[in-house]
Amino acid sequence: MATMKTGRRVAVIGGGVIGVCAASWLLRDGHDVTIIEPGGIGMGSSYGNAGCLNASSVVPMSMPGNLAKVPGWLLDPLGPLSIRWSYLPKIAPWLLAFARAGTPEKVAHQAAALCPLLQDSFGAYAPLVRDANAGHLVRRNGHLVAYRTKQDFAGDALGWKLRRDNGIGFDLLERDALWQQEPSLSHDYALGVFIPDNGHTTNPNQLVRALADAFQRDGGKILVAGARGFALAGERLVAVETDAGDVPADAAVVAAGARSRPFTVELGDAIPLDTERGYHVIITDPEAVPRTSILDAAGKFVATPMDMGLRLAGTVEFAGLDADPDWRRARKLLTLGQRLFPALRDAYVEERLSLWMGFRPSMPDSLPVIGPSRRSRDVVYAFGHGHVGLAAGATTGRAVADIVAGRPSELPLHAFSPTRFK
Ligand SMILES: Cc1cc2nc3c(=O)[nH]c(=O)nc-3n(C[C@H](O)[C@H](O)[C@H](O)COP(=O)(O)OP(=O)(O)OC[C@H]3O[C@@H](n4cnc5c(N)ncnc54)[C@H](O)[C@@H]3O)c2cc1C
Structure with missing residues (x-):
């Protein structure tokens, strides 16, 4: 050009x-x-994100009712949230603003604002990707959200309403239909939501x-x-x-x-910019390769098939920009991934794993x-x-x-x- x-x-x-x-x-x-x-x-x-190019990501992080779940998340060794207590005084105002952003009216406003930012992700990338000859790195093949129980799904009702209100189409898949859509998935997952218009990159970097x-x-x-x-x-x-x-x-x-x-x-x-630190672990030559990216709704992590292997990415850690990574958070993603995909091994030699930590640039709203x-x-x-x-x-x-x-x-x-x- x-x-x-x-x-x-x-x-x-x-x-x-x-x-x-x-x-x-x-x-x-x-x-x-x-x-x-x-x-x-x-x-x-x-570099290390989950690679999702999802129009359905209009649901804000601070949702009504989330605050009540925080103690449980913090106490659960495999939970999606952790905080370095020494960082608490510094991030307290951000956390307060985050909590305040989670009212039903505000999240409806936030989702409506995120909608035009995300809805045409593929269309907006298309000219850039075409001119860079990078089409092979982008897949528009959908995204699956996997639930273990119908109660878990019911608990996310507001999130699905926000998606519906913003024009996101999705299909509910129960048991056989779910396992047909994603044969690599554990049968402990009873329900899934498939979003056909979503997709991912096979290598964000x-x-x-x-x-x-x-x-x-x-x-x-x-x-x-x-x-x-x-x-x-x-x-x-x-x-x-x-x-x-x-x-x-x-x-x-x-x-x-x-x-x-x-x-x-x-x-x-x-x-009020701060960071939600996140982690990933990649398994090279994985025994399970899902067809699409999958969000484990309870674990709040994403499994994405990438060029370098199966990437399990997620978790939120409040610890600022300077603290050392806590690699146990990445290894926990491996444990959660083993629950999602029964074909994965019980243990891996270090050479087959690659761990990463990065800094999401995060606003309270x-x-x-x-x-x-x-x-x-x-x-x-x-x-x-x-x-x-x-x-x-x-x-x-x-x-x-x-x-x-x-x-x-x-x-x-x-x-x-x-x-x-x-
Ligand atoms: C675990 C995890 C999973 C995620 N999954 C997804 C996903 O599936 N889909 C999605 O859409 N998003 C995802 N994200 C979020 C996404 O990765 C970030 O929102 C996005 O990468 C932010 O891009 P950025 O360019 O703003 O920041 P960065 O990619 O961090 O780039 C900022 C750059 O600025 C440079 N810089 C810093 N200081 C200076 C300076 N003084 N002068 C010049 N340059 C400087 C840095 O070196 C860096 O290269 C995920 C994030 C994490 C951590």
């Missing part, structure tokens, strides 16, 4: 899925675009890297450096300061994932922050996608390009405003 360099100089801070997608759309608008990334492209949260390779091929630049802040002349951006010197820029995008907060503080915005900063409209925020950043990547990137161009965006942006926090 040939682009003319007639636009502005745009610096994109962060080479995760959000930064790379934003950079790709900005390049298409004819801007002179530089991604500033200190690590490898797509090596942050975008490769997908982001393929998009970044196409971006470079078409004239985009990648600077291996950490961004430190902004040089402003009044309200106008002059440069992004990095540890490799200043990058002159007329506009900048903050897409540093869970590490975006210092940039917002510098620009005078009080944005489950909505990302997409919009200009308070101090300078030249700096656009695009972070805080929590559990849905991969699915929302291309749509977010397109909206960022709209904001930089000053044209109306197809994506309603009001709910994602950086100024929505008191």
Whole structure:
């Protein structure tokens, strides 16, 4: 794809899925675009996620009734939630805001806002994926949510109502129909919900890297450096300061994932970004290969067939950006996976396992922050996608390009405003 360099100089801070997608759309608008990334492209949260590109992920994390479940989750050694108690004082305000976000009215609003961000994930990625020759990394073959009991399913009624209200189609599968849909599944699971329009990538890191390779091929630049802040002349951006010197820029995008907060503080915005740490374990040459990605509803983890093996990904750990990983959380995912798929072995040699921990960039209201900063409209925020950043990547990137161009965006942006926090 040939682009003319007639636009502005745009610096994109962060080479995760959000930064790379934003950079790709900005390049298409004819801007002179530089991604500033200190690590490898797509090596942050975008590396180890469950790969789901699910329009059905409109259900926010803080749901009515969840608070009552927290003690049980924390006490269960295989539970989906853990907290490093030393981090509690720091994250307490975030947790309070999270709890407050979980009223029936608010979750209906959040789901309606997430719907246009996620509903056309495949359509929004399509031009980027096509130009990057990355079609082999994307599968639109559905997604299964597996329940052990009908009571568990009934407990999620509000989530399914939110999906139905937002136009998500799904099929209920009981026993034989469920096991026919997914032969690798344990018969301890009695009920499933199949969402045909969903899908996944078989390698999230490769997908982001393929998009970044196409971006470079078409004239985009990648600077291996950490961004430190902004040089402003009044309200106008002059440069992004990095540890490799200043990058002159007329506009900048903050897409540093869970590490975006210092940039917002510098620009005078009080944005409650924190991190929900997540883990994965990959079994190479797995004995069970599901047809689609599967969410274990009670375990709150996803099993996805990927190019490198079976990835079991999930859990939420509140421990901030600095604490060491607790690898027991990843190993617990293996135990849960063995319950989901009876064909998996009881034990694996370490060589067949690969463990990972990453930082979801998470907002208490489950909505990302997409919009200009308070101090300078030249700096656009695009972070805080929590559990849905991969699915929302291309749509977010397109909206960022709209904001930089000053044209109306197809994506309603009001709910994602950086100024929505008191
Ligand atoms: C276990 C797990 C499972 C998940 N499953 C899914 C899923 O199935 N589907 C889905 O849609 N989402 C999923 N997610 C969420 C998804 O991975 C994230 O929302 C998404 O990757 C966020 O992308 P990002 O680009 O904002 O952040 P990142 O991918 O973290 O990228 C941010 C980048 O900014 C860089 N950076 C940091 N500081 C600086 C600086 N000072 N200067 C320049 N660059 C900097 C970092 O090095 C990093 O590369 C999952 C997450 C986890 C942890």
